[in-house]
Amino acid sequence: MVRIPAEERRRQLVAAAFRVMAADGVGAATTRAIAAEAGMPLSSFHYCFRSKNELLGELAEQMVAREVRAAADVLTPEDGLEVTIRGALRAYWQLVEEAPGEHQVLYELTQVALRTPGLEDLAQRQYARYQAGCREMIERIGVACEVESSGCCLWTYWPGCW
Template sequence: MARMPSGERRRQLVEAAVRVMARDGVARATTRAICAEAGVSLSVFHYCFDSKQALLEAAIESITGSYVARVMSAVEPKVTLRETVRGALGTYWDHVVTHPAEHMLTYELTQYALREEGFEHLARAQYEQYVASAATLIRQVCALRGLTPKVPLELLAQVLAATIDGLTLQFLVLGDERAAEALLDATADHLVGLMDG
């Protein structure tokens, strides 16, 4: 096995963990299964992570960070604020539609963390990261348009995070793309109303 920097090994293990958990579920994602997926030994896992809890935390951060990076790279000023907001929502939504198992995994990680003693803080961190990410995106959109939101940024970020969370779960359960698109349009309208008026 070729030597590689520990940061790269950590990333390799996190990516393997996400694949295993999305495919088999969080409870069945043992460190052995994750190591097998990554093609590394258990000793490499223990060198890179103190515990499975640390790996799950890194997986949550990686998944959320990936979503945010994808959306932020797509945020660009369009003709109207609504088109800018709807475009950003659409970028996220395209990933939901094409990678539903990864999004189901985020809900499973939340439930797992809430039920496993000692892991509860991971669920809180996950949702705090959603709100912080939403705030970053709103700040970027406002900066592009020279806006100051009509409501406090933290509240607007919580509204966005809660709305997207609910829309995603509803889509994963019902699978109704037409309804999801209509709800995304309504969400864009609502956000624009809170950002500019």
């Protein structure tokens, strides 16, 4: 058997968790189902993640990072602030349209976490990452368009990010 680095296994397990949850819901995402979907023994799951909660946190982290990257990749400061903001939002929305199941998973994950004793922190971490991603995009747009943060409309429209 070929040795796969733990970081690659983690990535594969997160992708498998997305697939399981998109197909059958968050409740179906047992560690066994995720490991089976990834084509790995259950021991690989426990080697890579301390708990399912840790995997779910990583799942939310990766999704938000992907959204920020997609928006950052299309920044066009030479076209001005408004066009740059619209382009970033379009890039984000394109991800939603291309993979609606992934976004449904994140919404469902929030609800399950809020209703499951011991998982409440997962919803809090998920939304903290959303806020950090929002802040990161606002900062990138501000820097790219050479906009000062004080008094900028970006910071006014998204006060929840600060």
